[in-house]
Amino acid sequence: MHRVGVVGATGAVGRELLGVLEKREFPCEAPLLFGSKGGQTVESGKWGPLDVSPFSVEGVSGLDVVFLAASGDFAKEYADKIAAVVKTCVVDNSSALRLRDDVPLVVPEVNGHLCKGAKLIANPNCTTAIAIMALAPIFAAFGLRKVVVSTYQAASGAGAAGMRELRDGITPALQNIKDDGCFEGASTAEVFAHPLPFNVVPHIDKFQANGYTKEEMKVTWETKKILGFDPKGDDGPKVSCTAVRIPTLRAHSEAITVETEKPCPAAACLDVLSDAPGLTVKDDPGDNLYPMPLTATGAFDVEVGRVRQNIVFGENGLDLFVCGDQLLRGAALNAVLIAEKALS
Ligand SMILES: NC(=O)c1ccc[n+]([C@@H]2O[C@H](COP(=O)([O-])OP(=O)(O)OC[C@H]3O[C@@H](n4cnc5c(N)ncnc54)[C@H](OP(=O)(O)O)[C@@H]3O)[C@@H](O)[C@H]2O)c1
CATH class of the missing domain: 3.40.50.720 (NAD(P)-binding Rossmann-like Domain)
Known part of the structure; x- marks a missing residue:
């Protein structure tokens, strides 16, 4: 033992x-x-x-x-x-x-x-670890030129104190809602830059000189390093991220757009993702089946779905959505x- x-x-x-x-x-x-x-x-x-x-x-x-x-x-x-x-x-x-x-x-x-x-x-980083579960198999099968990520990150990314601040803030925020949907009275925040209940905050970690936050640059650098490239070098995929905190508790969600080296039909991509370890494909829009933080919470696998050809990049482009319990896969x-x- x-x-x-x-x-x-x-x-x-x-x-x-x-x-x-x-x-x-x-x-x-x-x-x-x-x-x-x-x-x-x-x-x-x-x-x-x-x-x-x-x-x-x-x-x-x-x-x-x-x-x-x-x-x-x-x-x-x-x-x-x-x-x-x-x-x-x-x-x-x-x-x-x-x-x-x-x-x-x-x-x-x-x-x-x-x-x-x-x-x-x-x-x-939790956001990187969740995204890479889908990006790595796509990289291996089709190559990656560009990756653009927009995140919807849970309070747990700010630790036990972040989860507590969200839970404790919900009841006071509910009491502040007027019939017209506006708020009266002040909400407070200590862990997050602004109150999180009923809000989204496009600010995770410190702002850098280039206008990105540290959290966003972690996604760029760490994705490149895990895929085998110099994290700050010019080789490998270009990666950009906008990181946003939302009022969920544990699971992060990420909308990901990629431009690949080789053509990547959405059906072929789904086959690749279905065979990849640590991923569960949830992609049946007709049955309202797609990844969500509620279903990803507590699960070891990262959920991936909404896989479709991207209409900007055409046959070399894909859009997808991933959700993963960031305290688990992300940590x-x-x-x-x-x-x-x-x-x-
Ligand atoms: N939250 C996430 O989802 C996530 C994901 C990926 C990575 N991380 C990273 O994982 C680490 C922990 O994150 P967390 O969210 O779990 O933070 P957290 O909830 O704030 O917990 C921090 C822990 O560190 C301990 N600690 C602080 N100073 C210490 C010291 N000098 N010696 C020993 N223990 C000490 C605290 O113990 P006491 O209670 O005794 O002070 C507490 O157990 C951070 O580096 C974070 O960036 C977090």
Whole structure:
């Protein structure tokens, strides 16, 4: 049985990691949990209540796998130190190490071979991880020239505090709605830039000099790196993203337009997507069947559908829609799949 540690176990991703380890029957003893402080307990189904210890490098020394679900600053300070004392690998969920040349950025179904022998492995940004499940098989079958993504991202992307702010904000917002659909009274926001209930906010992470947000540039850089290109180089597909927060709780949705190298009939693309691991095709418009955050929530697979020829790019263009539980594919599930590959 392997010995596993989870740093950030009280957070949104950390809690999810425990559930995924259990559901995938990961061969490990009760995981050791770490947070910024002790005195907390996290409930787990299989192992019962687990105590959280204050993090220390000594505390994780000798474990087989350590999952990091704390901040980027934490990873910058400790990831290398932890990697030096674990037996197999550290899997980091933050963005801090993703573009480091010596750290593979892995979605196991796409580039899982990079896990073997790597001491430090980065888990991609949630939006990227969900999109790449559909983009990678299209890239392999038809090549990719251009990718344009528009996202509809859930509150959980901002962690446990983001989910709490949305849930706590709904009742006050409901009370502020007038008969004409306008709002009276002020709503407040701390985690998000603006109140999220009944709103969409085209602002996730910090604005950059080029007008994109950091979240949007992560999609560009990380998609290229996972597909095997220099994240900031000119080779490979051009990728642009507009990232928008919406008032859903867990699953992200993304409208994706691609221009391919080879002609890509929509029916042939659907065949390719049907054969791809980690994807469930939901594409029967006549039966109102398409991906939705409600149906993607809690599921390991990413849903893909609304696949159609794009009328701007013609026979080399496709439009599609994906939804994925971003706490799972965008974080905990992907991390556990990485650990499975690293240990195999
Ligand atoms: N939310 C997502 O969907 C998502 C997706 C992909 C990646 N990520 C990344 O995953 C990481 C965790 O995200 P989250 O959403 O789970 O955040 P979160 O809900 O805010 O949880 C943060 C966790 O980090 C712990 N922590 C903070 N400082 C620490 C320290 N010095 N030592 C040990 N533990 C410390 C906290 O423990 P205490 O309670 O003890 O303070 C808490 O358990 C972040 O880097 C985030 O960017 C998140």
